[in-house]
Amino acid sequence: MLELKGLSKHFGGVRAVDGLDLRVTQGEVFGLIGPNGSGKSTVVNLVCGLFPVTAGQVLLRNEDITSLASHVRVACGVTRTFQNIRLFGQLSVWQNLWVAQNAVEHRSEGFLRRWLGGPGRAREEIDRILEFSDLSGKRDELAGNLAFGEQRRLELARAVVAKPALLLLDEPAAGMNAEEIDQLDARIRKLKQDGLTVLLIEHHMELVMAVTDRIAVLNFGQKIAEGTPDEVQTNRLVQEAYLGVAEAA
Amino acid sequence: MDFYLGLAQIVGVHTLLGLSAYCVLLTGQVSLAQAGFFAIGAYVAAMLTVLAGWHILPAIAAASFVAGVVACAVGFPALRVKGLMLVVATLAFGEAVRLFFFNFDYQVARGEVKIGPAGGEGFRQIRFFPEHGWSTLDVLLFIWLFVALVMAALWWMDRSRAGAVLRAVGEDEVAAQSAGINVTAVKVAAMTVGGLIAGLGGGIFAHYTAHIEHAQFGVALATFAIAYPILGGLSSVFGTLIAVIFVQGFLIEGLRFLGDWRNLLFGGLILLAMNVRPRGLIDAATIAGIKRLRIRNREPGNARTQGAE
Amino acid sequence: MSYLDVIDTLQSIADGVLSGATYSLLGIGFTLVFGVMHKINLSYAAASIGAAYASLIVLSVVKAPAIFIFLLAGLSGGIIGGVIYIVCFRFIPQANPLATLMSTVGALLLIDEIIVHATVGIPVPYPALFSDVIVNAGPFTLRGDLMFMFALGCLSMLLLLGLLYRTKLGIATRAVSQQPAAAQLCGISIPRVNGLTFVITGVVGGIAGAMIGAAIGVLSPLLSLPLTTKGLIVTVIGGLGSIPGAIIAGLLVGGFENLFQYFRGVTERDLYVMLLLFAFLVFRPGGIFSPAAGRD
Numbered sequence: 001m002l003e004l005k006g007l008s009k010h011f012g013g014v015r016a017v018d019g020l021d022l023r024v025t026q027g028e029v030f031g032l033i034g035p036n037g038s039g040k041s042t043v044v045n046l047v048c049g050l051f052p053v054t055a056g057q058v059l060l061r062n063e064d065i066t067s068l069a070s071h072v073r074v075a076c077g078v079t080r081t082f083q084n085i086r087l088f089g090q091l092s093v094w095q096n097l098w099v100a101q102n103a104v105e106h107r108s109e110g111f112l113r114r115w116l117g118g119p120g121r122a123r124e125e126i127d128r129i130l131e132f133s134d135l136s137g138k139r140d141e142l143a144g145n146l147a148f149g150e151q152r153r154l155e156l157a158r159a160v161v162a163k164p165a166l167l168l169l170d171e172p173a174a175g176m177n178a179e180e181i182d183q184l185d186a187r188i189r190k191l192k193q194d195g196l197t198v199l200l201i202e203h204h205m206e207l208v209m210a211v212t213d214r215i216a217v218l219n220f221g222q223k224i225a226e227g228t229p230d231e232v233q234t235n236r237l238v239q240e241a242y243l244g245v246a247e248a249a
Numbered sequence: 250m251d252f253y254l255g256l257a258q259i260v261g262v263h264t265l266l267g268l269s270a271y272c273v274l275l276t277g278q279v280s281l282a283q284a285g286f287f288a289i290g291a292y293v294a295a296m297l298t299v300l301a302g303w304h305i306l307p308a309i310a311a312a313s314f315v316a317g318v319v320a321c322a323v324g325f326p327a328l329r330v331k332g333l334m335l336v337v338a339t340l341a342f343g344e345a346v347r348l349f350f351f352n353f354d355y356q357v358a359r360g361e362v363k364i365g366p367a368g369g370e371g372f373r374q375i376r377f378f379p380e381h382g383w384s385t386l387d388v389l390l391f392i393w394l395f396v397a398l399v400m401a402a403l404w405w406m407d408r409s410r411a412g413a414v415l416r417a418v419g420e421d422e423v424a425a426q427s428a429g430i431n432v433t434a435v436k437v438a439a440m441t442v443g444g445l446i447a448g449l450g451g452g453i454f455a456h457y458t459a460h461i462e463h464a465q466f467g468v469a470l471a472t473f474a475i476a477y478p479i480l481g482g483l484s485s486v487f488g489t490l491i492a493v494i495f496v497q498g499f500l501i502e503g504l505r506f507l508g509d510w511r512n513l514l515f516g517g518l519i520l521l522a523m524n525v526r527p528r529g530l531i532d533a534a535t536i537a538g539i540k541r542l543r544i545r546n547r548e549p550g551n552a553r554t555q556g557a558e
Numbered sequence: 559m560s561y562l563d564v565i566d567t568l569q570s571i572a573d574g575v576l577s578g579a580t581y582s583l584l585g586i587g588f589t590l591v592f593g594v595m596h597k598i599n600l601s602y603a604a605a606s607i608g609a610a611y612a613s614l615i616v617l618s619v620v621k622a623p624a625i626f627i628f629l630l631a632g633l634s635g636g637i638i639g640g641v642i643y644i645v646c647f648r649f650i651p652q653a654n655p656l657a658t659l660m661s662t663v664g665a666l667l668l669i670d671e672i673i674v675h676a677t678v679g680i681p682v683p684y685p686a687l688f689s690d691v692i693v694n695a696g697p698f699t700l701r702g703d704l705m706f707m708f709a710l711g712c713l714s715m716l717l718l719l720g721l722l723y724r725t726k727l728g729i730a731t732r733a734v735s736q737q738p739a740a741a742q743l744c745g746i747s748i749p750r751v752n753g754l755t756f757v758i759t760g761v762v763g764g765i766a767g768a769m770i771g772a773a774i775g776v777l778s779p780l781l782s783l784p785l786t787t788k789g790l791i792v793t794v795i796g797g798l799g800s801i802p803g804a805i806i807a808g809l810l811v812g813g814f815e816n817l818f819q820y821f822r823g824v825t826e827r828d829l830y831v832m833l834l835l836f837a838f839l840v841f842r843p844g845g846i847f848s849p850a851a852g853r854d
Contacts, residue, residue, distance in 0.1 A: 048427055049426075050423065050426070050427065069426075069431075070426040070427055071426050071429050071430055071431045071432070072431075074427070074428065074429030075429060079427070079428070079429070080427055082424065082427070086421050086423065086424035086427075087421075087424070088416065088417045088420045088421060088424065088425075089420065090416065090420055090484075091413055091416055091417060091420070095413040095416075095417075096417075098410055098413055099410070099413045099414050099417045099425070099428060099430065100428035100429060122410075140540070142534075158428060162428070162429055274656070279656065279659065326839065326840060329839070329840075329843050330839055330843055332655075333592065333596075333597075333598045333655075333798065334794055334798060334839075334843070336598060336659070336790075337790040337791065337793070337794045337835075338794070338835070338836075338839050340787060340790065341787070341791060341832045341835045341836065342832075342836075344787060344828070344832055345829060345832040345833075345836075348826075348828055348829040348832065349829065351825065352825060352826060352829070369825070467783070468783045468786070468787065469783070472663055475660075476660060476663065479656050479657070479659075479660045480660065483656075513668065513671040513672065513675060515667060515671075516664045516665065516666070516667030516668030516669075516670075516671055517664070517668055518664070519660060519661065519663060519664030519667065520645050520646065520661050520664040520665060520668065522664075523646075523650060523657045523658070523660050523661035523664065524645070524649050524650055524661065527650050527651060527654045527656075527657035528654065528657070
């Protein structure tokens with residue numbers, strides 16, 4: 001599904017990502033972990049197109065998307081969430097989803113209908129996602145007025161509503177309590193069941209170990225380990241890099 | 250009575266100007282170029298009716314089109330220039346347009362008289378309305394027909410996906426891009442639509458005022474153009490309309506007994522308004538409140554109402 | 559072009575550069591506020607002219623030598639700057655740039671109207687210092703008043719740079735502009751720093767206003783809009799937020815303006831200044847010295 005070849009990103013003298021090779025197969029939940037500053041968020045920004053690459057390639061379903069603009073990549077099937085929530089605060093929950101809804105199947109509706117028409121067929125789709133995210137009761141609420149947990153759910157919903165093939169989650173569990181993390185876990189599993197491929201950046205080790213199929217570990221922009229959760233947990237290099245992260249129970 | 254009709258005409262034309270800025274402001278671009286597009290519309294329409302003998306309808310249509318094309322051309326380089334630099338760039342563009350017309354001389358002899366734009370002196374004798382026997386009331390209705398059309402179109406756009414997309418771009422371009430929106434296309438489109446509306450307004454303005462000159466289309470007008478939507482609030486087209494009524498009414502009529510002090514109070518009033526209601530007269534919270542009131546009045550005990558609470 | 563033409567051209571450039579010091583000061587004011595608060599204060603030029611008016615009033619009361627007028631203008635400018643901060647920026651949420659922009663427009667209108675009321679709309683004469691001093695350097699003529707303005711401008715800029723880079727306030731200002739939240743956590747009061755920034759730029763602006771008055775010989779409220787435009791152009795060409803950029807851009811614009819006027823006359827002069835701006839926007843949108851771009 002996703003392949004990174006020799007991916008590099010330099011900010012002046014800083015090598016945020018350095019010659020990264022990665023393969024994510026379709027339908028798996030792939031975790032990307034590493035200490036702070038190891039380049040995880042930068043990888044997400046490179047894959048979704050917010051930063052131009054310094055070197056290397058990003059391949060989606062074996063097609064080179066490295067030079068495509070962000071919004072075009074969304075049309076190709078890659079969406080993402082943001083670490084610090086970036087919702088459209090002055091728009092309602094419903095509108096936040098409506099705006100992001102650019103699913104390929106709706107394109108056949110024609111330009112005028114899609115842009116100048118009312119909700120129409122889109123309504124069912126959005127309502128379904130609202131239910132999935134437990135936000136049905138808040139559809140007309142301004143996104144900026146939501147509670148933190150609700151905003152996180154909306155952030156995820158917005159990434160899902162565009163019917164992506166690959167979903168990039170940038171620290172979705174940050175700031176969540178245990179109950180919310182369990183719900184997030186359940187949602188990710190459900191998305192996987194529906195056929196999505198997920199690239200998960202996370203610091204929360206319990207979640208990562210529980211929900212991912214494979215993990216890669218970054219440090220200083222380079223991959224230092226890759227494998228199943230068990231393999232990675234027992235890897236000495238990883239333990240050294242993290243220094244003091246307790247092994248998941 | 251004629252006086253109030255005249256006031257209503259001014260309000261109508263300025264509403265068009267304000268709405269052209271509204272469009273562009275929604276996408277987060279602060280454009281001081283709307284007065285420039287307005288000027289282009291005015292001169293083009295006037296030249297078409299006076300020098301080429303066109304009827305006013307195709308003339309303002311053409312004026313609108315030309316202004317739209319120019320706006321589209323401005324929209325692209327405007328993308329390279331973000332935030333407050335855009336304010337300066339559009340200000341400079343507007344001034345450049347004004348200076349162009351200041352130096353623009355295109356006179357044609359009709360009999361013994363020379364007609365046409367005459368540089369610093371402006372363009373006189375734009376007499377389509379009187380020549381065709383339009384009364385003040387006729388002109389007024391003509392103006393407000395277009396105001397109504399434009400407002401209806403923008404109102405519809407606001408309720409459609411396009412409206413939400415415009416606002417999303419205005420709020421957070423990065424998030425919008427990542428949600429699949431072609432931000433470039435949206436911003437240029439908004440600028441173009443703004444240009445079309447401003448050109449329309451300018452074309453109408455030239456004919457009801459019968460004499461246009463460069464000084465009318467300067468920084469002051471450009472500032473008024475964005476002042477209306479900002480003061481009225483960007484959440485609804487009606488905000489702009491109310492702001493125009495308030496500003497023009499206030500300046501010209503309302504507090505007439507204050508005489509010269511009106512202008513003084515005007516600046517002070519803007520300061521007060523922005524401190525007390527930074528999001529404008531009609532903001533998102535107001536609209537949400539109005540919606541809740543309407544739902545509550547119509548269907549008490551509706552499950553939706555409880556959800557919205 | 560004959561030898562005389564070359565001399566004349568260079569002369570006009572030199573004159574322009576000397577008077578461009580005024581534009582530099584205006585540009586510094588705009589760019590400093592932008593650098594610290596990421597907002598534009600559209601009332602700045604009007605406030606500068608207002609300070610010049612105020613200095614006239616004080617001078618007529620105090621009866622000091624004319625040269626003190628610049629000091630008075632600076633002081634008035636500082637006070638006006640502080641007031642503008644309070645009414646335009648202090649109470650409006652920082653996240654709302656449109657509202658602050660609009661409020662500065664309101665301030666601009668208010669200041670202009672106050673001036674019109676106080677002077678009944680009549681332009682007021684302003685003391686022009688050293689206007690009868692002329693220095694001949696070879697084929698060139700250096701006007702005394704222009705040289706004085708230039709020197710005064712340079713002095714003001716040096717003092718300002720000293721303030722920003724050698725004092726605690728200066729460091730605090732730069733800290734706030736880079737990371738307001740972190741600056742707060744270090745005990746820096748943001749409203750205080752912002753307010754002081756406005757006072758300082760107000761002083762600079764007041765001096766600039768006085769210089770303009772001295773150069774033209776009269777003060778009129780009609781000056782504020784063209785000066786606002788000119789000041790903003792200088793700011794953009796120099797790079798938003800860069801003081802050295804504003805300085806150089808001011809001199810550049812001053813020089814070019816005079817050059818355009820020499821070749822094409824007063825009516826077309828401003829059009830070419832606009833073209834200069836557009837050239838920069840197309841080829842170098844960051845300005846002469848764009849401040850370092852950060853990570854997104």
